[in-house]
Amino acid sequence: MSLVFFAFFSHIVLMKKLIIILIPVLLFSGCASNPLTGRNTMAFIPNSQLFPMAFAEYDEFLNENTVVTGTPDAIMLERVGNRLAEAAYKWLDSLGSANHLDEYQWEFKLILDDTVNAWCMPGGKLCFIPGFFR
Numbered sequence: 001m002s003l004v005f006f007a008f009f010s011h012i013v014l015m016k017k018l019i020i021i022l023i024p025v026l027l028f029s030g031c032a033s034n035p036l037t038g039r040n041t042m043a044f045i046p047n048s049q050l051f052p053m054a055f056a057e058y059d060e061f062l063n064e065n066t067v068v069t070g071t072p073d074a075i076m077l078e079r080v081g082n083r084l085a086e087a088a089y090k091w092l093d094s095l096g097s098a099n100h101l102d103e104y105q106w107e108f109k110l111i112l113d114d115t116v117n118a119w120c121m122p123g124g125k126l127c128f129i130p131g132f133f134r
Contacts, residue, residue, distance in 0.1 A: 047103055051123040055105065058125040066112035068130065074110040077128055081108030085124065 068074050085106045092100050104124035116131040 047122070051103055051105075054122040054125065058107075058121045061127070062109065068110040068112050071110070073130055077108050077110050081106065081126060 085101075085104075089098065089101055092098055101124075106124035107126065109127050111127050111129055113129045114131065115129050118126070118128045120126040
């Protein structure tokens with residue numbers, strides 16, 4: 001009986017050690033360095049898979065909501081957004097990571113809504129609500 005208990009107990013100890021070793025390995029293998037911020041981020045899904053999903057959701061959102069165009073706020077948002085995107089490219093180029101944003105498809109949209117909000121999606125898709133500017 002004690003031999004069975006010892007074998008069972010040694011398997012539990014072995015499993016705990018394995019888990020303690022595997023968790024950090026799995027966590028660190030999913031980390032990637034963001035050259036724009038310099039921080040490590042979890043990257044379980046590569047951009048080649050993430051961006052198409054984000055772009056599809058973004059397009060669906062735009063189709064379901066009213067996009068404001070031609071107003072002073074919409075024009076300003078586009079101008080400022082393009083300048084920010086250009087600054088991001090220049091910053092990354094100075095760090096030697098100019099190709100980091102190659103897959104980005106920058107868009108800056110103003111959405112007709114009563115709330116005060118702004119949000120972004122992976123790959124350079126940003127939406128603002130007009131109340132955000134007031």
